[in-house]
Amino acid sequence: MSLRLTLFAKRTSPAAAGGTARSTTQGHHAERPCVPRSAFGAVLGVVLACGLAVPANAETPTLVWEAKGLSRPESVLHDPVTDVLFVTNINGPVMQKDGNGFISRIKPDGTILEKNWAKGMNSPTGMGLHGRTLYVADVDTLLALSAASGSIEKKYKADGAIFLNDVVVADNGTVYVSDTPMNTIWRLKDGVFEPWLTDDVLNGPNGLLVSDGKLLVASFGRPKSVGQEKEIAGLYAIDTEDKSIAALGKPIGNLDGLGEMKPGTYLATDWADGALYKVDVKGKSAQADQLLDLNQGSADLLYLADKQLLLIPMMLDNTLAAYQLGGAKSE
Numbered sequence: 565m566s567l568r569l570t571l572f573a574k575r576t577s578p579a580a581a582g583g584t585a586r587s588t589t590q591g592h593h594a595e596r597p598c599v600p601r602s603a604f605g606a607v608l609g610v611v612l613a614c615g616l617a618v619p620a621n622a623e624t625p626t627l628v629w630e631a632k633g634l635s636r637p638e639s640v641l642h643d644p645v646t647d648v649l650f651v652t653n654i655n656g657p658v659m660q661k662d663g664n665g666f667i668s669r670i671k672p673d674g675t676i677l678e679k680n681w682a683k684g685m686n687s688p689t690g691m692g693l694h695g696r697t698l699y700v701a702d703v704d705t706l707l708a709l710s711a712a713s714g715s716i717e718k719k720y721k722a723d724g725a726i727f728l729n730d731v732v733v734a735d736n737g738t739v740y741v742s743d744t745p746m747n748t749i750w751r752l753k754d755g756v757f758e759p760w761l762t763d764d765v766l767n768g769p770n771g772l773l774v775s776d777g778k779l780l781v782a783s784f785g786r787p788k789s790v791g792q793e794k795e796i797a798g799l800y801a802i803d804t805e806d807k808s809i810a811a812l813g814k815p816i817g818n819l820d821g822l823g824e825m826k827p828g829t830y831l832a833t834d835w836a837d838g839a840l841y842k843v844d845v846k847g848k849s850a851q852a853d854q855l856l857d858l859n860q861g862s863a864d865l866l867y868l869a870d871k872q873l874l875l876i877p878m879m880l881d882n883t884l885a886a887y888q889l890g891g892a893k894s895e
Contacts, residue, residue: 625840625855625874625887629674637668637877637884639730639821639864641691641698643711647672649866650681650698650711651877651884652688659703659727661686667700667714672871674886682714690730690772690864694737699752701728701741706750706757720757722750730822730864732772732779734804742769744784749802761807767797771822771832771864779804780830782822785815787836794818799830799843799850813850816841821865821876825889831855833862833876840865840876856887 635655642649648669655664665685669677685702692699697717698709704725708718722728722743729744739752740760749769751760771782779802788794797819799812817834824830830843832852840856861880867889868875874887 623855623889625889627885628873628888629886631670631674631676631884631886632882633676633679634668634877634882634884635666636879636882637863638689638879639691640866640875640877640884641693642672642866642868643693643698645696645711648677649875649884650691652685652691652700653679654687654689654879656687659687661703665702667691667709670884672868672873672886674884682709682716684716689728690732690741692731692733692739694733694739699731699733699739701731704728706731706739706741706752720752722757724759725750729770730772732774734774740772740774740779742772742781744768744770749779749781761802763809765809765811766800767795769800770820773822773824773830774804775824775827777804778802780812780822780824782819782832784818784820784835787818798852799832799845810848812845812848813843813852816843816852820863823865823867823874825867825869831865831867831874833858833865835862835879836860838862840874 635653637651637653639652640649651668651670653666653668656662663686665688666680667682668679669681671677688700688702690701696711698711700707700709704722706720707716709716725743726745729742731741733739741750743750747764747766748762749760766783768784769781770784773780781800783797785797786795796815796817798815801810801812818836819832820835821833828845832841832843838858838860839854841852842855844851859878859881861878863877863879866875872890874889876885878885
């Protein structure tokens with residue numbers, strides 16, 4: 565997701581009424597809303613095309629439903645035990661410690677079960693699930709919630725962090741968290757939460773994914789704003805053993821969410837420009853094709869392979885949008 569432009573100077577070390585669902589089979593493209601001057605900074609500029617036009621033979625995802633009435637939704641996660649979606653709601657300015665943030669529970673068909681299910685957060689963003697523990701990034705703290713009740717069971721303070729953004733949990737229970745403006749990845753392992761890797765090469769690490777011994781990163785770069793030139797970023801692979809970093813292809817955009825369709829094929833959202841890309845990676849090269857032209861604010865996505873269902877929180881539209889991929893029908 566986006567944040568105030570002044571936070572993107574490169575660093576080298578860290579220190580409620582329920583909404584409704586609307587079903588449709590039509591494509592989705594609306595005029596981009598004007599973004600007020602707020603914690604998101606000045607209005608973001610138009611992203612350069614960079615040769616990433618939608619290819620004529622690309623399969624366009626089909627919008628199947630939208631859950632409306634959310635409050636700046638940022639991230640979505642599936643709970644396989646209950647077959648329910650968790651959605652973080654910032655519900656105010658990003659990174660503001662106002663106690664207004666919360667998590668919603670939504671069915672995979674778009675029905676909002678509980679809009680204000682888990683409360684007591686400030687500006688919740690990315691999530692990760694391990695067992696029945698739901699990890700949530702909340703400004704400079706990693707929260708551990710009960711996935712059953714939504715109660716906050718433990719807090720891990722990230723001293724020196726500015727903006728903990730996305731969360732991913734490896735199979736062994738290790739938790740990785742991106743601190744976007746500090747170019748840092750934090751790690752929770754054996755009860756210790758600490759900076760694991762800091763490197764300016766990451767260029768604003770945002771979306772995270774663990775695959776085949778690698779921590780994959782979708783980076784945000786820096787948006788164009790008053791006094792700041794636009795800088796786009798791409799995907800990176802970090803070896804979880806030796807921490808070596810490899811760029812996967814060329815920069816794509818101001819990336820936010822990252823999901824895996826299959827090994828070597830990924831989906832990524834561009835928050836600033838409002839876009840969805842499919843990225844095919846071979847070795848250290850990558851081909852990015854734009855699949856959707858969206859409104860600004862397309863945030864931390866989720867791809868459910870078994871349902872071939874793509875979920876994208878549209879932060880500035882206060883909506884969670886679901887798209888069908890591959891022609892399969894979601895259940």
